[in-house]
Amino acid sequence: MTAAEGAPAQLPGACPRCRAATVQELSRSPVPDVWTLYLCTTCRYAWRSTEPAENTDPDRYPEPFRMTPQQLSHLAVAPSIPPLRESTPDT
Numbered sequence: 645m646t647a648a649e650g651a652p653a654q655l656p657g658a659c660p661r662c663r664a665a666t667v668q669e670l671s672r673s674p675v676p677d678v679w680t681l682y683l684c685t686t687c688r689y690a691w692r693s694t695e696p697a698e699n700t701d702p703d704r705y706p707e708p709f710r711m712t713p714q715q716l717s718h719l720a721v722a723p724s725i726p727p728l729r730e731s732t733p734d735t
């Protein structure tokens with residue numbers, strides 16, 4: 645079964661992490677009506693409908709891990725790219 649099959653699901657109103665309304669259904673459980681997987685297309689956070697409230701509810705999501713869509717373009721690149729080594733003659 646793909647996400648396009650079956651009855652349309654009620655999408656969460658906001659992403660738990662960034663609170664953007666850009667939530668889409670990503671997948672459904674192979675056994676019908678067990679869980680639905682959602683994806684925030686703004687911050688790429690994904691969660692299953694059966695996860696605890698601190699993973700699915702924007703008001704219960706842990707504050708240290710919350711972010712705004714504006715922060716996304718300022719995130720550090722990890723891991724950082726080390727300086728290139730000086731070239732050496734082929735051996």
Ligand SMILES: [Zn+2]
Pocket residue numbers: 659660661662663664684685686687688689
């Ligand atoms: Zn998000």
